[in-house]
Amino acid sequence: MAHGRYAIMSFDFSTTLGGAWFPTPLFTASGCASSGKELSQFFPLREIGAVVTKSIMLKPRAGRPTPRMAETPSGMLNSIGLQGPGIDAFLVEDIPWLASQGARVIVSIAGETAEEYGVLARKLRGVSGISAIEVNISCPNVENRGLVFACDPNSASDVVKSVRGIIGGELPILAKLTPDVTNIASIAAAVIGAGADGIAMINTVLGMVINTETMRPHLGGKTGGLSGPAIRPIAVRAIYQVREALPNVSILGMGGVASGKDAFEMILAGASGISIGTASFGDPSAVHRIQNELREILINKGFASVKEAVGYAHRANVTEGDQI
Numbered sequence: 001m002a003h004g005r006y007a008i009m010s011f012d013f014s015t016t017l018g019g020a021w022f023p024t025p026l027f028t029a030s031g032c033a034s035s036g037k038e039l040s041q042f043f044p045l046r047e048i049g050a051v052v053t054k055s056i057m058l059k060p061r062a063g064r065p066t067p068r069m070a071e072t073p074s075g076m077l078n079s080i081g082l083q084g085p086g087i088d089a090f091l092v093e094d095i096p097w098l099a100s101q102g103a104r105v106i107v108s109i110a111g112e113t114a115e116e117y118g119v120l121a122r123k124l125r126g127v128s129g130i131s132a133i134e135v136n137i138s139c140p141n142v143e144n145r146g147l148v149f150a151c152d153p154n155s156a157s158d159v160v161k162s163v164r165g166i167i168g169g170e171l172p173i174l175a176k177l178t179p180d181v182t183n184i185a186s187i188a189a190a191v192i193g194a195g196a197d198g199i200a201m202i203n204t205v206l207g208m209v210i211n212t213e214t215m216r217p218h219l220g221g222k223t224g225g226l227s228g229p230a231i232r233p234i235a236v237r238a239i240y241q242v243r244e245a246l247p248n249v250s251i252l253g254m255g256g257v258a259s260g261k262d263a264f265e266m267i268l269a270g271a272s273g274i275s276i277g278t279a280s281f282g283d284p285s286a287v288h289r290i291q292n293e294l295r296e297i298l299i300n301k302g303f304a305s306v307k308e309a310v311g312y313a314h315r316a317n318v319t320e321g322d323q324i
Contacts, residue, residue, distance in 0.1 A: 012305035013295055015049065015272045017250045018172030018197025020131045022049040022104060022273065025306050026263070026291040029254050029277030030055050030108040030134060030176070031080065035094040036101070039280065043288040046102035052200075052252075052275055053094065055110040055136040058119055060086040065220030070209040075228025075256070076278060077207050079221035082110055082139065087123050099129040106174070108134040111159075118162035125170060133171050134252075135163050135196070138178040138203040150178045150203075153190035164195030172197040174252055177238075179231075180206050184238050185245035198250030199242060200275070202235045228278040232256030236269050243270025243311050258286070260293020267294075267306065268313040 015025040027049045033039050036051040045051055063083030070077040084090070087109075098105050107130055111117040117135060124130060137149035137159050149155045160175055167173065175191040177184060179202040188199050204225025209218040217223075235255025242251060253271030256278070257263050263274040274294075279286040303309045 010304065011295070011299050012307070013298075015306045015310075017252055017273050018132060018174055019250075020172045022131070024049045024291055024295075025267070025273045026287055026294065027106070027252065027273055027275045028052050028280070028287055029275035030136065032277035032280055035090075036098060036103060039284055039287070040101060042285040044101070045098070046104075048103075048287050048291060049273060050104035050106050050131055051098060052106040052134055053090075053108050054084060055082055055108040055134075055139070056084055056087050056090045056120070057082055057110050057112075058087055058116055060084065060089070067218060067220055068224075070218050070224070072207070072209065072226060072228070073230060075226055075230035076281075077209055077219065077224040077226050078204070079219040079224035081221060087120055091123065091127060095127060095129055104131045105129055106132045106134050108136050108176070109163075110136040110139045112139075114155075114158040114162040117159050118166045121163040121166040125167060130171060132174055132197075133163065133167065134174045134176050134200050135160060136176045136203075137191075138176055148178055148180070150176070150187055151181050153187055156187055157190045157194035160191045160194040160196045174198045174200045174250075176200040176203055178203045178206075179234050179238050179255075185241045188242045188246060188249065192246060192249060198252065198272075200252040200254070201242070202231070202238050202255045205231050205234060227256065229256040229258055229262075232262060232265075236265055239266055239269040239271050240313065244314060247311070247314075257290065260290050260295075260297050263290055263294045264297045264309070267309050268311070270311040270314065272306070272310050 030052045064081030109120040173196045175196040204227045207226035211218040239253045251271045252273045253266035254275035258279040276287045
C-alpha cells in the first residue's frame with residue numbers, strides 16, 4: 001500500500017455501485033434532504049458522490065397525521081408517510097434543478113403494488129441526469145395486507161422484476177432493504193436474483209414511543225422508523241452478513257453514520273458507498289464533513305483506494321494486531 005505524500009496524490013476516492021461510477025463514496029440518504037435544495041446552501045452538491053432523492057410515488061401524497069417525529073436515545077423516530085409531490089412534478093422541478101447544480105442523482109421510488117413500481121420506472125426511462133434507481137421496497141404492500149415488500153423474498157423479487165422489465169439495462173437498480181427481517185441475506189439474494197444490481201441498506205428500524213402524560217402513542221401513525229446512531233450496529237451487522245453471503249454485491253450502506261470513523265466501519269463491513277441521513281438534521285454539512293474525515297482515515301490507514309478497503313474485515317488473513 002502507498003504511504004506518504006505520493007499516497008495522498010494518488011489516492012482513488014471513487015467508487016462504483018451496480019456498475020455506476022461516483023467520484024466519492026458519500027451520498028445523502030433518501031428522505032433526509034428531499035432533493036438536495038436544503039443542503040446546497042452548505043456545500044456544492046457536485047462535490048459528494050450523489051444525491052439520493054426522497055422516495056417518490058406515482059401520485060402526490062400528503063403523508064401521515066401529526067405528530068410525525070419524536071426524539072429517542074441516540075436517535076429519532078419518524079412517521080412521515082412518504083409525503084411528496086408525485087413523479088410528474090418531481091421530473092419537472094427536481095431533476096432539472098439537480099442537473100443544473102452538477103449533482104449526480106439516484107432516484108428513489110416507492111409504490112403500493114409491483115405494477116406501480118413498473119409505471120414509475122417507465123416514467124424514468126430516457127430521463128437524462130440519473131445515475132441509478134433506488135427501489136424502496138421497505139414500504140407497505142397493499143396487495144398483501146400491509147406486509148412490507150422487503151419482508152418477503154417473493155414480494156421483493158416481484159417488485160424488482162417489474163422495474164427491471166421496464167428499465168432494461170438503461171440504469172442500475174439498487175433495492176433498499178429493511179432490517180426488520182429474520183434473514184436479511186436471503187432477501188438480498190432474492191432481489192439480486194430478480195435483477196437488482198446492488199443493495200441499499202438499512203432502512204429505519206420499526207419503533208414506537210408512548211407519551212407517558214397522555215398514555216397514548218406519541219406519533220400520529222403510532223409506529224415510526226428509528227434512525228440515528230442507535231441503529232448503527234444493526235446496520236453494520238446487516239452489511240457484513242450480506243457481504244459474507246454475496247461477496248461481489250454492491251452495497252450502499254446507511255444507518256446512524258455520524259463521522260468518518262462510522263463510515264469507515266461500514267466500508268470494512270462491505271459497503272462500497274455510505275449514505276448520511278439523520279446526522280444532517282443537526283449538522284447540515286455532515287455529508288461533506290464525513291466525506292473529508294473518511295478520506296483522511298483511508299489515507300492514514302495506507303489504503304490506495306476506497307475499493308481496496310471495501311469488505312476488508314472479511315479477509316481471512318486479517319488477524320488481531322495486523323498492520324496495513
